[in-house]
Amino acid sequence: MTSVSGQPIAGLAAYRRLSLGEVASTNASALAAAREGDVGNLWVTAIRQSAGKGRRGREWVSEPGNLYASLLLIDPAPVSRIGTLPLVAGLGVYRALRSFFANNPQALAIKWPNDLLVDGHKICGILLESGTLADGRLAVVIGCGINCSTHPENPLYPTTDLAECGIEVEPERVFPSLAAEMAGVLAEWSGGAGFARIREDWLFAADGKGGPVTIRRQDSETAGIFEDIDRDGYLLLNVAGERRRISAGDLFFSTGEGRAYGG
Structure with a gap:
């Protein structure tokens, strides 16, 4: 080498x-x-x-x-x-x-x-x-x-x-x-x-843990509560009582006025 x-x-x-x-x-x-x-x-x-x-x-x-x-x-x-x-x-x-x-x-x-x-x-x-x-x-x-x-x-x-x-x-x-x-x-x-x-x-x-977030992907989005990350680094999102593992996407924080911001 x-x-x-x-x-x-x-x-x-x-x-x-x-x-x-x-x-x-x-x-x-x-x-x-x-x-x-x-x-x-x-x-x-x-x-x-x-x-x-x-x-x-x-x-x-x-x-x-x-x-x-x-x-x-x-x-x-x-x-x-x-x-x-x-x-x-x-x-x-x-x-x-x-x-x-x-x-x-x-x-x-x-x-x-x-x-x-x-x-x-x-x-x-x-x-x-x-x-x-x-x-x-x-x-x-x-x-x-x-x-x-x-x-x-x-x-x-x-x-x-x-x-x-x-x-x-x-x-x-x-x-x-x-x-x-x-x-x-x-x-x-x-x-x-x-x-x-x-x-x-x-x-x-981390910012936003325990609060509402939206994960946007190229053709879909998922909203829920940011609960945790797992041992593989996946985001654990509570969606209407169901925990989902999110591997990728753009995270947006929900605001009190119903808008979202992210980066």
Whole structure:
């Protein structure tokens, strides 16, 4: 195996960083590194993305001033346990941002499965992508877009950024916290064997637990009470007294006026 060029990260001997200028997307660059034989634990960061995307192929605005970072992992867990990794990633980013909200920690929360919210406004999106390589290895990329100084305007999905929250911080100051906390939570996860502890911490940080939510998918939606998440990371929704397991979808919180908001 080989490694794509990258610099060691201070304090994280097992991880490297490849810093780029403008790329189509850091996720795509990380997957390209995997196809070139990289051994993994490689962070790819960029100043700007020209073709950033979110879940379900949505465009992700990627102007300079925010942090665009993707972590390449190779064979991080048995395939049966990979499904919990999106929640692990969400907790890693939550821990990374928590120190910046030391004076107002309750403002920061996770929306299932891994959007980061500040008082209900999205401040970070996370996109996981994977692919099986020619040699049989599984490449998994955790892409993180953290709004530091700007955020997209979208009436359907309220958004914010660190500067708007009164936190003036450059992406280069956010990255070390992100890299350290993600390394820590991945070590706790231990290839899926440690998800029980991750689940407890995730639920503590979750927004909306115990309240009404709507899960929207491409061709349907389901409304109910957000009761829990299970050991596989599925959302457990109480729908008219029946508990349902939800594996994917966009979560919207119901408001007192009958509307819903999400991100």
